[in-house]
Amino acid sequence: MQVTQSPNRSFIAPTRWALALVLTLLLGFGLAIRLFDLTDLPLDFHPTRQLFAALKARAMYYQTAPGIPDWKRDITIRQYETEATIEPPILESLVAATYRLTGEHLWIARIYSSIFWILGGVFLFLLARDLLSLDGALVALAIYLFLPYAVIASRSFQPDPLMVMLILLCLWSAVRWNRNGGWGWAVLAGLGGGAAVFVKFTAAFFVAAALLWAVLDRYSLKQALTRLQVWGMALLSILPAAGYLLYGLYFADTLGSQFSGRFFPQMWIDPFFYFRWEGKIALLLGHVGLALALLGLMFLRSRRSQNLLLTLWAAYFIFGMVFDFHISSHDYYSLPLIPIGALSLAGMGQEMLRGLAEAVSGSGWRRAAAHLLLLFVVVMTVWDVRVQMKSVDYRPQEAYWASIGQALDHSASVIALTQDYGYPLVYWGFQKASIWPDYGDLQYRDRAGKSDFASRFQNLTRKKAYFLVTDFNEFQYQPELKDYLYGQYPIYLQGEGFVVFDLTHPLTP
Amino acid sequence: MMENKKVWFFGNRISLLITLAIVFVAAIGIRLYDLTDMPLDFNANRQLFSALKARGMYYAMLPASAADVPQWQREMAISQWKSMATIEPPVTETLVALSYRVFGLHLWLSRIYTSFFWVLGGIFLFLLAKEISSLDGAVVALLFYLFLPFGIIASRSFQPDPLMVFLMIAGLWAMYRWRSSGTWKWALTAGLLNGAAIFVKNVAVFPLLGAAVGLVLERGLRESIKDRQTWILAILSALPVGLYTLYGVLISGSLASQFNLRFFPDLWKDGGFYIRWKGQLDGITGFGPIVLALIGALLAGKRKSAFLLGLWAGYLVFGMTFAYHISTHDYYSLPVIPIVALSFSPLVALLADRLEQVQPAWLVRTSLAVFTILVCGVYLWYARVDLARSDYREDPQFWWKLGEKLGHTNPAIGLTQDYGARLAYWGWQDISSWYYSGDLNIRDLAGINVNLSDRFADQIKGKKFFVVTQMSKLDSQPEIKATLYNHYPIYDQGNGYLIFDLTHPK
Numbered sequence A: 001m002q003v004t005q006s007p008n009r010s011f012i013a014p015t016r017w018a019l020a021l022v023l024t025l026l027l028g029f030g031l032a033i034r035l036f037d038l039t040d041l042p043l044d045f046h047p048t049r050q051l052f053a054a055l056k057a058r059a060m061y062y063q064t065a066p067g068i069p070d071w072k073r074d075i076t077i078r079q080y081e082t083e084a085t086i087e088p089p090i091l092e093s094l095v096a097a098t099y100r101l102t103g104e105h106l107w108i109a110r111i112y113s114s115i116f117w118i119l120g121g122v123f124l125f126l127l128a129r130d131l132l133s134l135d136g137a138l139v140a141l142a143i144y145l146f147l148p149y150a151v152i153a154s155r156s157f158q159p160d161p162l163m164v165m166l167i168l169l170c171l172w173s174a175v176r177w178n179r180n181g182g183w184g185w186a187v188l189a190g191l192g193g194g195a196a197v198f199v200k201f202t203a204a205f206f207v208a209a210a211l212l213w214a215v216l217d218r219y220s221l222k223q224a225l226t227r228l229q230v231w232g233m234a235l236l237s238i239l240p241a242a243g244y245l246l247y248g249l250y251f252a253d254t255l256g257s258q259f260s261g262r263f264f265p266q267m268w269i270d271p272f273f274y275f276r277w278e279g280k281i282a283l284l285l286g287h288v289g290l291a292l293a294l295l296g297l298m299f300l301r302s303r304r305s306q307n308l309l310l311t312l313w314a315a316y317f318i319f320g321m322v323f324d325f326h327i328s329s330h331d332y333y334s335l336p337l338i339p340i341g342a343l344s345l346a347g348m349g350q351e352m353l354r355g356l357a358e359a360v361s362g363s364g365w366r367r368a369a370a371h372l373l374l375l376f377v378v379v380m381t382v383w384d385v386r387v388q389m390k391s392v393d394y395r396p397q398e399a400y401w402a403s404i405g406q407a408l409d410h411s412a413s414v415i416a417l418t419q420d421y422g423y424p425l426v427y428w429g430f431q432k433a434s435i436w437p438d439y440g441d442l443q444y445r446d447r448a449g450k451s452d453f454a455s456r457f458q459n460l461t462r463k464k465a466y467f468l469v470t471d472f473n474e475f476q477y478q479p480e481l482k483d484y485l486y487g488q489y490p491i492y493l494q495g496e497g498f499v500v501f502d503l504t505h506p507l508t509p
Numbered sequence B: 001m002m003e004n005k006k007v008w009f010f011g012n013r014i015s016l017l018i019t020l021a022i023v024f025v026a027a028i029g030i031r032l033y034d035l036t037d038m039p040l041d042f043n044a045n046r047q048l049f050s051a052l053k054a055r056g057m058y059y060a061m062l063p064a065s066a067a068d069v070p071q072w073q074r075e076m077a078i079s080q081w082k083s084m085a086t087i088e089p090p091v092t093e094t095l096v097a098l099s100y101r102v103f104g105l106h107l108w109l110s111r112i113y114t115s116f117f118w119v120l121g122g123i124f125l126f127l128l129a130k131e132i133s134s135l136d137g138a139v140v141a142l143l144f145y146l147f148l149p150f151g152i153i154a155s156r157s158f159q160p161d162p163l164m165v166f167l168m169i170a171g172l173w174a175m176y177r178w179r180s181s182g183t184w185k186w187a188l189t190a191g192l193l194n195g196a197a198i199f200v201k202n203v204a205v206f207p208l209l210g211a212a213v214g215l216v217l218e219r220g221l222r223e224s225i226k227d228r229q230t231w232i233l234a235i236l237s238a239l240p241v242g243l244y245t246l247y248g249v250l251i252s253g254s255l256a257s258q259f260n261l262r263f264f265p266d267l268w269k270d271g272g273f274y275i276r277w278k279g280q281l282d283g284i285t286g287f288g289p290i291v292l293a294l295i296g297a298l299l300a301g302k303r304k305s306a307f308l309l310g311l312w313a314g315y316l317v318f319g320m321t322f323a324y325h326i327s328t329h330d331y332y333s334l335p336v337i338p339i340v341a342l343s344f345s346p347l348v349a350l351l352a353d354r355l356e357q358v359q360p361a362w363l364v365r366t367s368l369a370v371f372t373i374l375v376c377g378v379y380l381w382y383a384r385v386d387l388a389r390s391d392y393r394e395d396p397q398f399w400w401k402l403g404e405k406l407g408h409t410n411p412a413i414g415l416t417q418d419y420g421a422r423l424a425y426w427g428w429q430d431i432s433s434w435y436y437s438g439d440l441n442i443r444d445l446a447g448i449n450v451n452l453s454d455r456f457a458d459q460i461k462g463k464k465f466f467v468v469t470q471m472s473k474l475d476s477q478p479e480i481k482a483t484l485y486n487h488y489p490i491y492d493q494g495n496g497y498l499i500f501d502l503t504h505p506k
Helices: A016-035 A047-064 A070-082 A090-102 A108-131 A134-146 A148-153 A160-180 A183-199 A203-218 A221-225 A228-251 A265-269 A271-285 A287-299 A303-322 A337-360 A364-390 A396-407 A419-429 A439-447 A453-461 A472-477 A479-488 B013-032 B044-061 B071-083 B091-103 B109-132 B135-147 B149-154 B161-181 B184-200 B202-219 B221-226 B228-251 B265-269 B271-284 B287-299 B302-321 B336-355 B361-389 B395-406 B417-426 B437-445 B452-459 B471-475 B478-487
Strands: A414-417 A466-469 A491-495 A498-502 B412-415 B431-433 B465-468 B490-494 B497-501
Touching: A016 A108, A016 A134, A016 A364, A047 A070, A047 A090, A047 A108, A047 A419, A090 A108, A090 A183, A108 A134, A108 A160, A108 A303, A108 A337, A134 A148, A134 A337, A134 A364, A148 A271, A148 A364, A160 A183, A160 A203, A160 A228, A160 A337, A183 A203, A183 A228, A203 A221, A203 A228, A203 A303, A271 A287, A271 A337, A287 A303, A287 A337, A287 B287, A287 B336, A287 B361, A303 A337, A337 A364, A337 B287, A337 B336, A364 B271, A364 B287, A396 A419, A396 A491, A396 A498, A453 A479, A472 A479, B013 B109, B013 B135, B013 B361, B044 B071, B044 B091, B044 B109, B044 B417, B091 B109, B091 B184, B109 B135, B109 B161, B109 B302, B109 B336, B135 B149, B135 B336, B135 B361, B149 B271, B149 B361, B161 B184, B161 B202, B161 B228, B161 B302, B161 B336, B184 B202, B184 B228, B202 B221, B202 B228, B202 B302, B271 B287, B271 B336, B287 B302, B287 B336, B302 B336, B395 B417, B395 B465, B395 B497, B417 B431, B452 B478, B465 B471, B471 B478
Parallel strands: A414 A466, B412 B431, B412 B465
Antiparallel strands: A466 A498, A491 A498, B465 B497, B490 B497
């Protein structure tokens, strides 16, 4: 499919100076909004995932940090050792290294993630310049930077912002290699792709798609197999993650359990899976945004651009089908869709801006109104996110969890029905606890065919002295547990927002 | 801007007619889904206000012997109707009351009326969007107007707004036709339709006046003023509501209090006001469609832009005038749905025009059709889920029982849902509503200082009970909560209610 188009001047940035100004404003605003409310606790977006990374970073730091009480160091390191290894803790290492210079400040992670996302924006802009008009590229960048979901998600302490940045580096380099050839671009594409997959395995879908497109758009399969650059790209993109995987599976044995409980093909025939998935995408782009993004593919300048974007959409689809449970329950799994969606939407955006430029060309006030409108959109979006961030203050949670940890004396043998898999409790309360599964987990386990309250209770509370409840919503969802605890065990202590049952002295022995 | 096309993206006229037929049937279908559920799904207070009026009118029309309820209920229904504040002429309520006479008292009859009004509005919206964009733009505008989830839920509600929106769109269409043709026929039609819209709910004047000003300025102020048609149109637009207001304010006095607590210019200086207003719009159409609509309005072409930007200016002035309500009551922004739909139709026309250059055409058309069906399907599905999720059919039973406990006729005051409207409608128990915290805020904004304890003492005079069914609202007023618990015994309590006996203070 091809749109015939006449070359025209940029409406948003008609001169180089204007372009420099617009880019500075976009990237500057993009960074500023991410650093707003910097020191609030990372509970605004998937706290479990963020605190998982925070605990790892702290444990790395405590291993060598001076002046940490031994009991704190022990709890932290023991917790770290029990944590699953999902991907190499690159961001965590970086944050821990920074702690050594600055002291432990959880918000440092936010700075790193935000900068990664902004750098990703630079690569996205460069990539979009190859696929779209200048206006289209600026629209893509603005969407990528200011989509409200993206702002919140991209400041979170998890590997995804870094992964997205590296995917974009790989994508841009692959597009450049596809156009110009040369070892430089091939190596950059391979390294970017390899680093992305190393940071998080799920990047493999997007990296593979980008490289496959770049190769097969340039060569036939037969030709491609004879090109050294192709082999170079492939090796560079595979080697780091493959090495880590082999080491984790066969030497360190840290990755053995990471491939179970992720793939549920029976969900493919459940229509609600697709609705849930669409619902997650709608959190990122909106229902209309998703539809417009797909429609936007038709407005792309060239067949080449369209094929690339279609390949990336296909990669996202395959990724979602493979990680079907997670894609339909964890919105951040769809984070790589943001740049893909931004590029797709920008196809339509550039046509819109061209129409707008034509329509307002004869009228100064309408041209000014159009520019003001575009500025208004960015400012309002940023302001809205700012309000969202400012409306919640999680800082008091630190003292709350610390008080529970203190009440339990940090060392007791505890099982807990608590928020975010007990990570806030262990992070701020220095209180390790086994976790009683929440309702969602129970459903997840049921799906995998594991169930039965009595045996579950017996298994999970074995050798535990206390049952802590802080998540009372969950408690309501599990009436069997609630009745059992209140019926069988005395209350050991309770306070504002928590209750502890004494499992060592049952009411009816 | 390109000239309007006579064909649409998918080719022939038959395919267009079939599409429109399917669209209208689906639009009515989704609105009549879950028809008999209670009208508590959307601004229950406003809906029950109309329901109480319609019921009172119905019993007033019936001779006592023909009423299907005891005499005391009939009298109470009529008294409830007569004691309700008059905001606008009860047009929908009268229609519903008349229908009760034919079909019996079924609250859901109102849903059929308002749904049809909204869908009828869709016909005029389509015709108008076709004028200002193209057939493609008109179809997309219509889909947006009919299938926006908020619009689906809001347009089934028992309030004058769906009828107002329908008449407003018809008036806008006629005005635009008048500007194009310059004939007396269209000037009179536009005047009558505008007059009807403003009569049904006077806030329709803002967008209508805005669009009219846009057209007048685009034509030239002097030329427009010299044209007698302009004056007739303006007079016909203003006359019905003018007469009604004069009658209500000067003769019957029923409208005298309706202009209090509505105008808060202080809010204009408060940044939070604009954020809350935007928040309301986010919930109604989303911010994205509004941006697209404003782009569409700018690129539409001279007259069309003037018309559309006039509409937006009217809405803006409306919002600034009713600053408190626009930022707290979502249904105040209902007219923004057709405004957005109309405004982005020129943009759709532009994009459809660009898409026509894309090859292969069959693939583009197929993709477009699939996307459109999917988007509409998702919207319909979400609206259906929204409607199916809540079932309010059990609520009347609760309120009836509570009314029985209170004795139906004993004087009471309280904190109950929707200012006591549920208790009044299903419980047959009138109560004075104690302030919600929002009521105190609005008085604070208006500079009215309410001394809570004095006010409380004043309000409970002559009352037998203080009823609470909204515990959280009582919690948010600790002073009143403490007064009640410390000074009055509990008369009765149960699941979801608490009654204090005011006649035997401790």
